[in-house]
Amino acid sequence: MEEILILAVESSCDETAAAVVRNGREVLSNVIYSQIALHTEFGGVVPEIASRKHIEKINQVIGQALAEAGAGLKDMTAIAVTYGPGLVGALLVGVSAAKAISFATGIPLVGVHHIEGHISANFIENKELEPPFVCLVVSGGHSHLVVVKDYGEYEIIGRTRDDAAGEAFDKVARAIGLGYPGGPKIDRVSKEGNPEAIHFPRARVAGSPYDFSFSGLKSAVLNYLNSCEMKGEPVNTADVAASFQKSVVDVLVEHSIEAVKEYGYGKFAIAGGVASNSALRGAFEQACAENQIAFYHPSPVFCTDNAAMIGVAGYYEYRKGIRHGYDLNAVPNLKLGERI
Ligand code: KG4
Ligand code: ZN
Numbered sequence: 001m002e003e004i005l006i007l008a009v010e011s012s013c014d015e016t017a018a019a020v021v022r023n024g025r026e027v028l029s030n031v032i033y034s035q036i037a038l039h040t041e042f043g044g045v046v047p048e049i050a051s052r053k054h055i056e057k058i059n060q061v062i063g064q065a066l067a068e069a070g071a072g073l074k075d076m077t078a079i080a081v082t083y084g085p086g087l088v089g090a091l092l093v094g095v096s097a098a099k100a101i102s103f104a105t106g107i108p109l110v111g112v113h114h115i116e117g118h119i120s121a122n123f124i125e126n127k128e129l130e131p132p133f134v135c136l137v138v139s140g141g142h143s144h145l146v147v148v149k150d151y152g153e154y155e156i157i158g159r160t161r162d163d164a165a166g167e168a169f170d171k172v173a174r175a176i177g178l179g180y181p182g183g184p185k186i187d188r189v190s191k192e193g194n195p196e197a198i199h200f201p202r203a204r205v206a207g208s209p210y211d212f213s214f215s216g217l218k219s220a221v222l223n224y225l226n227s228c229e230m231k232g233e234p235v236n237t238a239d240v241a242a243s244f245q246k247s248v249v250d251v252l253v254e255h256s257i258e259a260v261k262e263y264g265y266g267k268f269a270i271a272g273g274v275a276s277n278s279a280l281r282g283a284f285e286q287a288c289a290e291n292q293i294a295f296y297h298p299s300p301v302f303c304t305d306n307a308a309m310i311g312v313a314g315y316y317e318y319r320k321g322i323r324h325g326y327d328l329n330a331v332p333n334l335k336l337g338e339r340i
Helices: 036-040 047-068 088-105 114-120 165-175 182-190 215-231 237-263 278-290 308-319
Strands: 005-010 015-022 026-034 078-084 109-113 133-138 143-150 153-159 267-271 294-296
Touching: 005 047, 005 088, 005 308, 015 047, 015 308, 026 047, 026 308, 036 047, 047 088, 078 088, 078 114, 078 308, 088 109, 109 114, 109 308, 114 133, 114 143, 114 267, 114 308, 133 237, 143 237, 153 237, 165 182, 165 215, 165 237, 182 237, 182 278, 215 237, 237 267, 237 278, 267 278, 278 294
Parallel strands: 005 078, 078 109, 133 267, 267 294
Antiparallel strands: 005 015, 015 026, 133 143, 143 153
């Protein structure tokens, strides 16, 4: 088989990342420069700072990805780059770098959807996984239940009506004084807490069995904290974190298992930053085992933003004949399955 090497670039939020992927599923290098420390003092990602840091880091990160793969630009079959969704200024840095390399070398350019990347992260370590399957994508900006019909072919069957799951983690973490980024901190603190200590709501969206809503849960946590303060009662941070996390996990598991049963593929995957949550993984392992569903998940490093996942998605796009021109632009609200 002809060897296909993809150089992948990702800069949609606060990670500057580049990777080299061989034949779609073998990661030769995966370099991630995380800006988290820079944004922590502001309690969240500051778009201007993110863009500026991407510009500083992008060439270095791409150079390192090639060096670690033991390859040069001349060896690359194509360059894949995230062109949406995400922060426009941040996306533009990766898109411009990829276009410049493509223009200078003649290597074909393939634009990739960020969420398609997250889903495709499952193909890296699960060599036997093939579509069709149902995938839950839970990140800082997205909560989608997706039917992966084929490579690059998706049907969104459920979405959040308000906050994304990761956003809820980040907001609740801030409210209980854990700081940014909230997800990993709540995950850690919850291990010391009792998930049954406080009953927070599990929202359902009337008439839409697979949709999510997390803003009511966030308000319930804020109300609980206020009422403790008014009554002068101490707040057990670990119990609040664990009870909140349990509520999110219960809803995600319940909706997902219903969807897998309905669609009948017997295969289920998770993706996105929140997919690295240990309680979520544990709950899915159990629920899938009970329902004879094969459960797939990427390692944590492939759950949060990285370029290897973009290289995998880019490989399948390349194989489909998808190519972009030098007019490729950042599309901050690009829809899954849409190609511009
Ligand atoms: O996929 P990602 O890196 O970026 C987006 O595309 O949004 O996801 C980041 C989100 C953040 O909201 C972060 O708090 C959450 O994923 N996250 C977690 C965990 N690790 C990251 N949420 C819960 N538990 C975790 N262990
Ligand atoms: Zn992401």
